Amino acid sequence: MALSITLFLLASMHFQGSSSSSSLRMGSSLSVENPQHILISPNAIFSAGFVSIGENAYSFAIWFTEPRFHSPNTVTWMANRDQPVNGKRSKLSLTDDGNIVLIDASLITAWSSNTDSLDPVELHLKDDGNLVLHQLQGTVLWQSFDFPTDTLVPGQPLTRYTQLVSSRSESNHSSGFYTFSFDDSNVLGLHYDGPDVSSSYWPQPWLISWDAGRTNFNSSRIGVMNFLGLFNSTDNFTFVTSDYGTVLQRRLKVDCDGNVRVYSRKSVLQKWYVSWQAISSGCTPHGICGPNSFCVYVHASGRKCLCLPGHRLKNHSDWSQGCEPLFQLTCHGNESMFLEIPNVEFYGYDNHYVEVSNYSACENLCLQDCNCKGFQHSYTDDKRFYRCYTKTQLLNGKRSPVFQGTTYLRLPKSNSFSHKQYASEPLYDHVCSVQLQRAYIKTHANRFVKIFLWFSTALGAFEVICAFAIWRLLVWTRQKSNVDREGYHLTETGFRKFSFSELKKATKGFSEEIGRGGGGVVYKGILSDQRHAAIKRLYNAKQGEGEFLAEVGIIGKLNHMNLIEMWGYCAEGKHRLLVYEYMENGSLAENLSSNTLDWRKKYNIALGTARVLAYLHEECLEWILHCDIKPQNILLDSNYEPKLADFGLSKLLNRNNPNNPSISMIRGTRGYMAPEWVFNLPITSKVDVYSYGIVVLEMVTGKSTTRSIHNGEERYDGRVVEWVREKRENSSSCWLKEIIEADIGGDYDDRKMEILSKVALKCVMEDRDSRPTMSQVVEMLQ
Ligand SMILES: *[C@@H]1O[C@H](CO)[C@@H](O)[C@H](O)[C@H]1NC(C)=O
Numbered sequence: 001m002a003l004s005i006t007l008f009l010l011a012s013m014h015f016q017g018s019s020s021s022s023s024l025r026m027g028s029s030l031s032v033e034n035p036q037h038i039l040i041s042p043n044a045i046f047s048a049g050f051v052s053i054g055e056n057a058y059s060f061a062i063w064f065t066e067p068r069f070h071s072p073n074t075v076t077w078m079a080n081r082d083q084p085v086n087g088k089r090s091k092l093s094l095t096d097d098g099n100i101v102l103i104d105a106s107l108i109t110a111w112s113s114n115t116d117s118l119d120p121v122e123l124h125l126k127d128d129g130n131l132v133l134h135q136l137q138g139t140v141l142w143q144s145f146d147f148p149t150d151t152l153v154p155g156q157p158l159t160r161y162t163q164l165v166s167s168r169s170e171s172n173h174s175s176g177f178y179t180f181s182f183d184d185s186n187v188l189g190l191h192y193d194g195p196d197v198s199s200s201y202w203p204q205p206w207l208i209s210w211d212a213g214r215t216n217f218n219s220s221r222i223g224v225m226n227f228l229g230l231f232n233s234t235d236n237f238t239f240v241t242s243d244y245g246t247v248l249q250r251r252l253k254v255d256c257d258g259n260v261r262v263y264s265r266k267s268v269l270q271k272w273y274v275s276w277q278a279i280s281s282g283c284t285p286h287g288i289c290g291p292n293s294f295c296v297y298v299h300a301s302g303r304k305c306l307c308l309p310g311h312r313l314k315n316h317s318d319w320s321q322g323c324e325p326l327f328q329l330t331c332h333g334n335e336s337m338f339l340e341i342p343n344v345e346f347y348g349y350d351n352h353y354v355e356v357s358n359y360s361a362c363e364n365l366c367l368q369d370c371n372c373k374g375f376q377h378s379y380t381d382d383k384r385f386y387r388c389y390t391k392t393q394l395l396n397g398k399r400s401p402v403f404q405g406t407t408y409l410r411l412p413k414s415n416s417f418s419h420k421q422y423a424s425e426p427l428y429d430h431v432c433s434v435q436l437q438r439a440y441i442k443t444h445a446n447r448f449v450k451i452f453l454w455f456s457t458a459l460g461a462f463e464v465i466c467a468f469a470i471w472r473l474l475v476w477t478r479q480k481s482n483v484d485r486e487g488y489h490l491t492e493t494g495f496r497k498f499s500f501s502e503l504k505k506a507t508k509g510f511s512e513e514i515g516r517g518g519g520g521v522v523y524k525g526i527l528s529d530q531r532h533a534a535i536k537r538l539y540n541a542k543q544g545e546g547e548f549l550a551e552v553g554i555i556g557k558l559n560h561m562n563l564i565e566m567w568g569y570c571a572e573g574k575h576r577l578l579v580y581e582y583m584e585n586g587s588l589a590e591n592l593s594s595n596t597l598d599w600r601k602k603y604n605i606a607l608g609t610a611r612v613l614a615y616l617h618e619e620c621l622e623w624i625l626h627c628d629i630k631p632q633n634i635l636l637d638s639n640y641e642p643k644l645a646d647f648g649l650s651k652l653l654n655r656n657n658p659n660n661p662s663i664s665m666i667r668g669t670r671g672y673m674a675p676e677w678v679f680n681l682p683i684t685s686k687v688d689v690y691s692y693g694i695v696v697l698e699m700v701t702g703k704s705t706t707r708s709i710h711n712g713e714e715r716y717d718g719r720v721v722e723w724v725r726e727k728r729e730n731s732s733s734c735w736l737k738e739i740i741e742a743d744i745g746g747d748y749d750d751r752k753m754e755i756l757s758k759v760a761l762k763c764v765m766e767d768r769d770s771r772p773t774m775s776q777v778v779e780m781l782q
């Protein structure tokens with residue numbers, strides 16, 4: 001395989017003479033004007049030479065060798081990223097005294113290795129992509145691995161002396177603002193180092209390193225990715241790529257959007273794909289939008305920045321400078337007012353953080369402080385008090401439909417600014433958005449599914465297997481060393497590996513079954529620390545442990561209050577188990593059939609479920625569809641807060657097409673499935689919106705889509721949607737009363753139930769484009 005690729009490369013490159021060798025001798029040079037003047041590593045994987053990085057601007061670089069007709073070069077190292085040279089008469093020379101110098105046409109030295117040697121030396125491009133200046137007897141004087149640009153290749157260590165620095169943009173290779181390096185406390189992380197402000201944003205800065213799964217007691221500071229796709233560093237940070245194993249080429253790069261990704265490809269003719277990334281949410285990196293502006297992430301178009309009301313963009317060619325106020329605040333509290341900016345969060349620069357009992361206490365705190373630009377407040381989970389943060393700077397802003405706090409912006413009392421000011425402003429696409437492929441493929445099973453469905457609609461509960469692909473950006477940041485760490489179970493890294501015998505004991509030999517479905521049987525168990533858990537034993541899981549771990553990692557990484565929390569997993573021999581938090585109040589399905597929910601609880605469940613779906617669809621960079629929303633998969637905690645279960649599980653089950661591991665099978669459930677599945681239309685996040693609408697209609701009407709109701713009453717037989725629509729059209733005024741479940745009685749908020757019913761009807765439109773997105777649903781319900 002490797003040999004044939006090499007041959008292919010050699011054949012396609014037309015070497016001329018001896019100019020393309022792997023070494024440069026003393027006194028010779030490579031010229032920018034001669035495209036044949038390149039070094040090629042003995043295995044032909046890497047090349048070094050001049051690359052064009054702009055109009056008449058060249059850099060000396062190392063890149064993955066591409067077939068001649070193939071574009072563009074994937075650069076792994078650059079000598080002079082910040083000082084490109086002229087396209088004429090520039091050259092890189094190895095001088096007689098052992099220095100490598102890059103001289104521009106104007107005879108200015110653009111870059112140099114600053115080495116000297118009395119003994120003969122040679123510059124050699126090695127098979128691993130390291131460009132080495134060594135004496136003929138072997139001593140290394142200089143090597144490119146010690147001066148990385150924005151990329152690490154397998155085997156290249158990141159050390160206390162090195163850092164990766166992103167480029168300014170996709171097209172501008174000069175040094176940007178994001179760095180990937182060890183900080184002073186020996187922790188490897190991502191940092192924003194802008195012209196005016198700097199901050200760290202990964203691992204999450206509010207976690208102490210221990211809780212982020214890191215240790216700061218090893219000051220060796222080395223991190224390296226091996227050839228199989230395993231990265232580990234001395235702060236105990238470890239991950240494996242989703243394609244762990246031998247692929248042709250890999251590289252780890254800090255991208256200009258502030259994320260670190262591993263890219264892989266299986267042949268030189270294929271495109272690079274992302275096999276790991278550090279951050280899963282688009283607006284997480286700091287510094288994207290400068291002061292007084294905030295970042296919005298939309299799947300279709302990527303990130304953009306918006307100014308706060310009453311502010312205008314400072315510099316049209318540079319969002320990182322943010323926005324400036326069009327007003328002046330006085331120090332008198334009586335001359336300010338506050339404008340509510342919902343779902344927008346500004347990270348850091350809190351002057352005060354206090355717990356207060358009401359809104360006006362927080363407002364007063366801000367008014368008493370001349371430097372206070374606004375405040376953010378939010379409920380604590382148990383809703384007994386507010387958290388109040390007063391802000392001296394509005395930095396690192398982001399809007400997210402699932403952020404539950406609100407920011408209040410301080411403005412002069414007499415102003416004419418309003419929300420519309422930013423909502424209607426032309427949107428500005430950020431200079432750097434890394435486009436990720438988000439293919440969503442159905443298998444050929446569709447024709448069969450379609451026919452089968454038509455025949456079986458009368459057959460009662462019936463599950464259809466459908467297929468989908470998720471672009472696999474898998475994350476495995478938790479390491480096994482957490483296993484023994486008692487006491488940190490509930491933190492961010494509480495995720496751990498369990499042994500089979502431990503789980504067997506916890507479930508008393510798998511004796512108490514509490515549910516079935518989603519590919520396994522769920523048992524109740526009590527863990528050694530007395531926590532109650534729901535333990536799912538998968539029937540038919542993927543056998544490979546590495547792959548299973550990578551898949552579990554993505555699920556374990558997701559974090560939302562309305563997503564059921566996964567505490568860990570077990571992968572031992574043939575056993576594959578998942579450990580979840582246990583939900584006292586069972587599933588929504590059980591609660592609906594036993595009529596335990598009043599309208600407030602139902603409304604809250606609808607809102608919470610919408611929030612978590614908006615999170616899965618729009619917040620995560622991993623584009624996740626649930627594809628099996630139904631009351632059985634919505635669990636309720638002790639406060640009747642909904643928790644979505646069973647998402648992502650399909651990826652763990654062994655129903656894969658062996659030729660395409662990125663296609664996994666998932667089940668939909670009849671009664672909740674959108675028409676797209678039947679009509680063989682492209683599957684988008686709107687399939688979840690449809691299923692969600694059905695669930696909400698069930699909650700409102702109390703009528704099941706999968707159960708039929710008889711004895712004198714109308715029969716619904718899965719036709720709840722038509723039934724509600726008819727009621728609405730035929731009896732205009734009191735349709736609500738007619739559809740609402742009798743058991744709720746008269747005691748409900750008309751307005752809210754009307755909103756709920758109308759939203760649900762929109763969600764179940766046949767035409768998927770007419771259905772709202774989940775974040776629109778959240779907005780309507782809020
Ligand atoms: C790249 O960005 C740097 C810093 O902003 C700027 O000085 C340089 O002119 C840019 N280069 C190109 C080719 O746009």
Ligand SMILES: *[C@@H]1O[C@H](CO)[C@@H](O)[C@H](O)[C@H]1NC(C)=O
Pocket residue numbers: 214215236481
């Ligand atoms: C880090 O990992 C090593 C090896 O996996 C383990 O022995 C050590 O206890 C870990 N340290 C911490 C602080 O977790």
Ligand SMILES: *[C@@H]1O[C@H](CO)[C@@H](O)[C@H](O)[C@H]1NC(C)=O
Pocket residue numbers: 222223224232233234
């Ligand atoms: C990474 O893991 C490998 C194998 O487990 C080990 O040999 C190496 O020392 C580790 N490196 C670091 C920096 O922890």
Ligand SMILES: *[C@@H]1O[C@H](CO)[C@@H](O)[C@H](O)[C@H]1NC(C)=O
Pocket residue numbers: 217218219220233234
């Ligand atoms: C730091 O990590 C390296 C590589 O994992 C290991 O060899 C070394 O012993 C560690 N040092 C300390 C003080 O733990």
Ligand SMILES: *[C@@H]1O[C@H](CO)[C@@H](O)[C@H](O)[C@H]1NC(C)=O
Pocket residue numbers: 315316317318
């Ligand atoms: C806007 O930003 C660019 C790039 O950072 C800079 O070159 C330019 O001088 C700035 N313009 C103004 C008016 O500040």
Ligand SMILES: *[C@@H]1O[C@H](CO)[C@@H](O)[C@H](O)[C@H]1NC(C)=O
Pocket residue numbers: 332334335
């Ligand atoms: C606000 O209070 C200050 C002093 O307390 C006073 O000088 C000013 O006139 C007041 N402004 C308004 C608009 O009432």
Ligand SMILES: *[C@@H]1O[C@H](CO)[C@@H](O)[C@H](O)[C@H]1NC(C)=O
Pocket residue numbers: 356357358360361
């Ligand atoms: C708000 O809380 C403060 C103290 O926290 C209290 O003095 C004040 O009366 C409260 N105001 C209202 C309207 O409840």
